[in-house]
Amino acid sequence: MSGLAPRALRNCAPSALSGASARPVNFTVRRHGAGMTHDLGARFHDAFAADQGTAPSMTLRQGDAIDSYAKPPPRDETDAVSDEYLEKYCWGLNHLDPGSWRHYLPALAEFAQRHLGSSSNAIDALINSLRPPDRDPPRLASLTPPQEVAVRELLELLAFTAESAWQAQACQALEEWWVEDALYRAKAGRGSAV
Numbered sequence: 001m002s003g004l005a006p007r008a009l010r011n012c013a014p015s016a017l018s019g020a021s022a023r024p025v026n027f028t029v030r031r032h033g034a035g036m037t038h039d040l041g042a043r044f045h046d047a048f049a050a051d052q053g054t055a056p057s058m059t060l061r062q063g064d065a066i067d068s069y070a071k072p073p074p075r076d077e078t079d080a081v082s083d084e085y086l087e088k089y090c091w092g093l094n095h096l097d098p099g100s101w102r103h104y105l106p107a108l109a110e111f112a113q114r115h116l117g118s119s120s121n122a123i124d125a126l127i128n129s130l131r132p133p134d135r136d137p138p139r140l141a142s143l144t145p146p147q148e149v150a151v152r153e154l155l156e157l158l159a160f161t162a163e164s165a166w167q168a169q170a171c172q173a174l175e176e177w178w179v180e181d182a183l184y185r186a187k188a189g190r191g192s193a194v
Helices: 036-047 060-067 083-088 090-095 098-114 121-129 145-160 167-178
Strands: 007-012 025-030
Touching (some): 036 145, 060 083, 083 090, 090 121, 098 121, 121 145
16 A cells, blocks of 8 residues: 555554464554645545435445344435444444445545544444455445545544543554564465455
């Protein structure tokens, strides 16, 4: 994932839940200046424009119903994306197909940027959806290179912004999939990811 200069070296230690040994993981991240949030929002808008242009095959509300072992409701006006919608139906993210998941990523990324310091279930569900193992059909591997850059920058923002309540979780996601030589991402010529 190139094109992230300028960079500053940061340290992100693995959490006990990552399954990693106690080795520190050093990787480089973008400096998050005042314009970073605006730039990141624009990057998500551009990178996910095609996914935003089509209706998802499954809504978060429908996925949330499945998560609760209920029959998915038909689409209606309650499927308009808002902060309340994302927070109320965030557990549906686990049940979305790759296209539907990509459709909601920009809205969730914007929500996460605005609520860095909150203990939101929507941010928790977002970060967990960005962690391995990948699904079948793959969601993480379905991202284009510009989409991967946007996602990595979002995780870096969550991991390295002082007011973020999500530093440990974002570092874990970065370490597992989004940095060079990630713990669980498939390596070229070395088989598939765990």
